[in-house]
Amino acid sequence: MKLQQLKYLLAIVDNGLNITAAAERLYTSQPGVSKQLKLLEEELGLQLFTRKGKSLGGITPAGQQVIARARVVMQEVDNIRSLASDYFHEEEGTLSIATTHTQARYVLPEVIKEFRSRYPKVSLELHQGTSEQIADMVSANEIDFAIATGSRDLFSDLLLVPSYHWDRKILVPKNHELTRLERKVTLDDLAEYPLVTYVFSFGGQSSLKLAFAEKGLDPDVVFTARDADVIKTYVRMGLGVGIVASMAEDCDDRKDLEAIEAEGLFPRSTTWIGFRRDAVLRRYMLDFIQLFAPHISTEQLECTRHARNQGDIDELFDETALPLRTGCSDDMTAAA
Amino acid sequence: MKLQQLKYLLAIVDNGLNITAAAERLYTSQPGVSKQLKLLEEELGLQLFTRKGKSLGGITPAGQQVIARARVVMQEVDNIRSLASDYFHEEEGTLSIATTHTQARYVLPEVIKEFRSRYPKVSLELHQGTSEQIADMVSANEIDFAIATGSRDLFSDLLLVPSYHWDRKILVPKNHELTRLERKVTLDDLAEYPLVTYVFSFGGQSSLKLAFAEKGLDPDVVFTARDADVIKTYVRMGLGVGIVASMAEDCDDRKDLEAIEAEGLFPRSTTWIGFRRDAVLRRYMLDFIQLFAPHISTEQLECTRHARNQGDIDELFDETALPLRTGCSDDMTAAA
């Protein structure tokens, strides 16, 4: 058995069982790929693919298992290479991050700015998507880091490092009635107004939806959007009261919007950064984690590097002691 | 990078950094091994070993990491081969089990007898040792199954399937005073007599030791042995009262010994069977597990096969619902 045979095998699978396409992707000749597959099947003594005439028809059950193992092998081989370049070219490499809009727009810019200045030679890829899309990217193995909030069960194959908590803010146009309340805003107050918030906040068993439901309230959600910028636009138009992540309040917004802290109204959210269990964490990746979640000590980070399952991580970090991230008002203090 | 290079690398490490010895073990020439190591180091661009003159002196930190990854790679490659033979030679292979004396002597014989008749072509290896020795064998990767009791923390790299509970029995010569008690034997009763029991039962924080300590008792342990046969011998000699695992009571013992159930006196022990997280479980291995722990359903077993961490297993099995295994008296009913 050769590494090349496993590589060819995976290429065939990843190119829709088309050997010709696989060969092109591998910059080699098609008969070569064909032959190596045949050799591999002969050595293992089993068919990895079913044949439709001469073409490959499908994957046999045995093939499925072999392919899964082969992926692990190639993954680890890549890890070895990665390890090696970490020692040799500490400052070079790539870092691909998949995350949601809120993180990409309001949290990561600072982090990435700092990271880029420290590692100018590392090429960064930022992929934005919903939690589900991020999960897909993760399983397609294209991603070094996933950053998201909640939905831990979507990412059971990653190790998740809790990074910070955040609350919601209520956004209203200047001089809105809600800003003139003498007391704290309650859910009942909110339910009086048309609401504008995130799409996913009202799909599934979202915490926002639940918070209202628990009080027996049925709020009037007039508009849902995928990101806070759109929500703000509609709040400015007077379409309704916005509920957004605290981080989503820009200082610029203060010109025409007012933000009301919704601390305590809704359950607190936890944003985490996750990576594949068996990935090699290069120096610059560890530094990225620390930039993103500065409360993590260097020792914790070192332990994280060798953690093998989520339990190890959970022991390491006290969920309740995470920093709280807010928007414009006190970004600086939160970062300190 | 070639698989052979990784294989050679591991052989060098496993032969005390002696290239000549590694070459012999690999049935190849020494210059070949030397050269492949050099090629690997060149490709990775780093030294895997420090050199003392021309000889290898030690492993560099980078080397340590590469070696660890290389082991995973070779493991998975073996798994692929194993997978293949499972489809082709369902009935052939090897099964090596590491276990303690109690299991090897009193529990496994029946299981293995049945297994051998079902899979006569599978060659069995049974290794006996203390928990620590078993753990060593496991990390040396020589073992398919480990079977032991308690000490789960020694085996954090294995997936452990709880198999059965057992209590202790008190062994005394025929007509011993303790057999004439009208009531149940208590710890206080036991503490009146010289005791003979397992070595490890009184080392560390063993449950036996703790049970006495909790009552403020300081029993007089006159003799400790590694196995129940030795303990029985000394009980027969009248040296003291024996405390052994329930399974350790042979029907033959009834000729000159009497057994008193110690149910409730000491905490119940749980025996498990464990295997490496990423091992391929071949058909006959699954059958072995089921012979050893017949309460496991075929579906549970199938899930077990794909479990990735101990949590998955714990969810699958209700620890409290395990069968209770006893000695001679009702072996048959326990097995049913």
Place this chain on the structure above:
DNA sequence: CGCGTTTACGTCGTTCGTAACGATA
């Protein structure tokens, strides 16, 4: 007849073993 795979074959690079050399204790 086009598409994709297999077979056939010549070329080139790699591995392997033997033998000679070098360094270390």
Place this chain on the structure above:
DNA sequence: TATCGTTACGAACGACGTAAACGCG
């Protein structure tokens, strides 16, 4: 001088690419 690793070289093997044949729609 014995042990262990490196260098050198010829033989054998295996991988690759081109060209041609085959089978299926």
